[in-house]
Amino acid sequence: MKTVNVALGKRAYEVRIGPGLIARAGAEIAPFLNRPRVAIVTEERVAGLHLDALQGALSDAGIESEALILPPGEATKDWAHLTKTVEWLLERQVERKDMVVAFGGGVIGDLAGFAAAILRRGVRFVQIPTSLLAQVDSSVGGKTGINSSHGKNLVGAFHQPSLVLADIDVLGTLSARDFLAGYGEVVKYGGLGSLDFFEWLEKNGPDLAAGDVAKRTEAVRRSVQMKADIVARDETEQGERALLNLGHTFGHALEAATGYSDRLLHGEGVAIGCALAFETSARMGLMSQEAPSRFREHLAAMGMKRDLSDIPGDLPGADGLMALMAQDKKVEAGRLKFILARGIGEAFVTDAVDPALVRGLLSEALARR
Secondary structure, eight states: OEEEEEOOGGGOEEEEEETTTTTTHHHHHGGGOSSSEEEEEEEHHHIIIIIHHHHHHHHHTTOEEEEEEEOOSGGGSSHHHHHHHHHHHHHTTOOTTSEEEEEESHHHHHHHHHHHHHGGGOOEEEEEEOSHHIIIIITSSOEEEEEETTEEEEEEEEOOOSEEEEEGGGGGGSOHHHHHHHHHHHHHHHHHHOHHHHHHHHHHHHHHHHTOHHHHHHHHHHHHHHHHHHHHHOTTOSSGGGGGGTTHHHHHHHHHHTTTSTTSOHHHHHHHHHHHHHHHHHHTTSSOTHHHHHHHHHHHHTTOOOSGGGSOSOOOOHHHHHHHHTTOTTOBTTBOOEEEESSTTOEEEESOOOHHHHHHHHHHHHHTO
16 A cells, blocks of 8 residues: 655645555544544445445444435536535534545545535545546545536535545446546646656556556556645645646536536546647747647557547537636636646646637637547
8 A cells, every 4th residue: 555645734634545445444444533433425336336345344343334325427516416415414413523435536526525514614524536537636635616507616615635545446447438537637747747757657558557556556646646745835726736737727618518428528628638738838839849749649549538629529619618718717817827838747827828829729629620
């Protein structure tokens, strides 16, 4: 097992990474409990595959558990399911010193974490992420929330977990598409802060996709360590933490344009968004013309979506996508901030981007569809 510490003073916590962690979940969680009971929030697909194992591990440690099983998919991150989750927790008399367990991918982690944040003005929770995307990104750092009709993750709170258990074994139950969608967040870390990691991924990415547990563990560890270091310096995204949104300004707009549906998974949007951010950087003369091509070539080698032409169905025009981007959380005084780069691994935040350049880039990408 590998351990990454998220250094946030009194709210510091560990991210434990390795195979077999669900089987040891009772022993891992027990030291954090005020009384031997937890409330699990999960979704149908994860429950069918892993809930019995988790509840068995908790029971073996003398911990009682009940589970709320929600529908899968991004549409679950809404007001209706948040209300259902909070009311369910209240019906079970979950106290402030009790523990909620978020057991699923990023949707469940965000939703259950937000429910824990607002329940009794703050209940503790544990993240047990079951997707690659959740293990390397959404389970770490304390961002919780739901989507609005106006955009993604626009309602939420910062609420740090008490513990994160990233069981590498569960990645073996993901579909190839879901694994690669999560890989979009992994490769993002190389793109934003480490050319060395990106080059490691160029070499080892195919082994990750093929199921190499040791390399999967290392990829998750390195991704989580990069995020933990940034979160420790800028927990509430006043500056540097915005770098973690590389690819998200474009990606979130594309998710909204596709109705948060299976047409485009979050990690797929991030991968396409990273490629678009690098292309924007190159057109502004910030990075070489070869860098965006190299990034897209790696996505292609992994069998991933890398351009707007890879998204099925209709998309709005460039102006429509620009309007969706204007709802991004990084808008400040009406100006949209972009995460651009001077090279692979050298990202920075700026609001000095000509909207006409972005509109032109999107128009060209749409014309290739």
